[in-house]
Amino acid sequence: MLDFLQAVSDGLLFGATYALIGIGFTLVFGVMHKLNLAYAAASIGAAYAGLLILQVAAGAPPWAVFLCAFLGGGVIGWLVYLTCFHFIPLSNPLAPLMSTVGMLLLIDEIIVHVTAGMPQNYPAMFDDVMLRVGEFTLRGDLLLVAGVSVVCMIALLALLYRTRLGLATRAVSQQPVAAQLCGIRVAQVNAMTFIVTGLLGGIAGALIGASVGALSPLLTTPLTVKGLIVTVIGGLGSIPGAIVAGLLVGAFENVFQQFRGVTERDLYVMLLLFAFLVFRPSGLFKP
């Protein structure tokens, strides 16, 4: 029982990163009604970009790396917007989707090229700290991951519900034509959506790198699949849904890994998705 709860708590903490990735997918879908399949790859790419600061200042502290990943994520997000959504007429639903796939492959290959395919060590913070709560052990670095994720989610919700940009974003997601007629520059809002989700993704990528201890281009495909599963389970377009679903998938995955091993773990996550698709296809929450 103790093992089970320990697995759940570790899973929940790690699941916070899945929640961030899920939020990125779901926000773009909610605003533009399009899937950005390159998102998870872009997040990992941003995490790699974070490492660039170590090239410049060898002894830089971990938080500097995270900051660099954060900013890199915003830049990459904007680039994905430009290459996949800005120029392609939105009346063609398949073309932007395919373009994001192209970006996914491109980002993957750039990572492989620059690092010659070798996994890169990622700095972690508080990885030597272990908190004991009763019979449980809470890993310090995972607590940081969860903590930072929570801060990001709160910041995002504040942005969406308390700022003019957020208001404009919600308007565009509901009625893009009417929003334009009210003077909202839809292209700008869309670009900002990508930049904001990119920033989030950069953090998520950095946090994943920190909790795993290393980054590898092999992370992108499973992260894309899991991120999409989280998005669907949470309900396409719903941010609270993505948060809850991210935690759920994180916990579920970790529990199955504990009891059935790594190879079967992914199969169970798929089964969880299919269960939702059969019994609750619209997801946990409506957008």
Added chain:
Amino acid sequence: MLELKGLSRHFGGVRAIDGLDLTVRKGEIVGLIGPNGSGKSTTVNVVAGLFPASAGKVFFEGKGLEGMPTHKRLQAGIARTFQNIRLFGQLSVWQNLWVAQNAPEDHARRGFFARWLGGQSGVRAEIAHLLEFSGLAHKQDELAANLAFGEQRRLELARALAAKPKLLLLDEPAAGMNSEEIGQLRDRILKLRAQGITILLIEHVMELVMGVTDRIAVLNFGQKIAEGSPAEIQANPLVRKAYLGGA
């Protein structure tokens, strides 16, 4: 032929249709009018099977339609046109009609193979007839999206006829038409009645409604407030009040 008994349809708190009783007899042309938001299009949508009724029943030729999916209703003999034209823009005029040939008698006459995988030759005559009726023969290979507005409306109607319906639900077919076009539409509707098709006409354009219907029902806020011949409806103070509001 069509009977609505106590029909209601709610969307959350909004009662789009509220306890509607309406009968359309075979061979009639019945008009359904009312101010915007009175529930006319919703009625068409419920009869066509797009939404289930929240309460009440719909009977077609004596049989209840509950639970019957839209495509089966078409095969039972109910066809409809859309207020905002929903043509298959990327298909040609000819193909739009071809796709819509789903009448059971056609299914019985030609085998499965011929119907689905056969070429165009077997149905040329029938589709040509529809094209003639709608004055679109010269545009048969044109993409539906490239047609002029009036032509698109005619195609929308022709497509509904392709399945040889017994009951035709027309949802504001005259919207955006000029007087001459309305006259042509009126003639076409009368020709359809002469062919034995029963028609329920939802419309705002009074010129058409008054000139072509046998009977009119008036809706306001989802309820029927009046029913009678065109002359009776025009003289009815309740109807005027509903449209013009006020005391």
Added chain:
Amino acid sequence: MDFYYGLAQTVGIHTLLGLSAYIVLLTGQVTMAQAAFFAIGAYAAGMLTVLGGWHIVPALGAGAVFGAATACAVGFPALRVKGLMLVVATLAFGEGVRLFFFNFDYQVAKGEIKVGPLGGEGFRQIRYFQEHGWSTGEVMLFIWVFVILSMAALWWFDRSRYGAVLRAVGEDELAAQSVGVNLTAVKVSAMTVGGAVAGIGGGLYAHYTTHIEHANFNVLLATFAIAYPIVGGLKNVFGTLAAVIFVQAFLIEGLRFLGDWRNLLFGALIVAAMNLRPQGFLGGRRA
């Protein structure tokens, strides 16, 4: 000359993969499951010739049947999942099938050695062509017989009422229903036909490479499957063929001199193609 035969074989097999996605895309269902049906056809046909001693043609037929049956089974739940959620669901299904084969062992002793699929190691020694003395040229022709038959069949569908109905469903499901089209029958039948074509392609693939494993049937292959019809345009089957030739022949082989960089170019070229010609090489959806 063998080099060109090999290239023609690859183009042929990928064309079958692309065609399997083409027919499903016509109905507006974006499917990432075609690689899974391809995999099922591959393992089924391989096992029948290697373990069952079957002749290649009925083995391919069985591959088609297994692919079609699986696709039909997937087609029904797919109806409940709308739009871009279908991408995720089929992606997850594809990964699920891949994981299944990763864990799939079925070995039979043949004389001294054991043959058959062996989980992560894959399925080796699918040597039907070699054992029966087929030359590379003969294999190429054999593959292309199936490609031409499939293209002819799909071309015929396109010209018939079925093709017009498929495209009508892809364009406006509500209108199609309202004129009497049975959406379930149309969408599931398209998925089933796609599954059959993918099954044949997979069977041919298994015998042409002689060694298959789960990693061959990954998200990348699923992406190729839909990339071909999207990049080639959904106007007719030749668009898909053109895209396969463009990608395989021109890109992968012709740019070999670029060495490692050609993979980078692949993603970039997809992005460029979608921006420059979003409707695909041959354009639009009219047959």
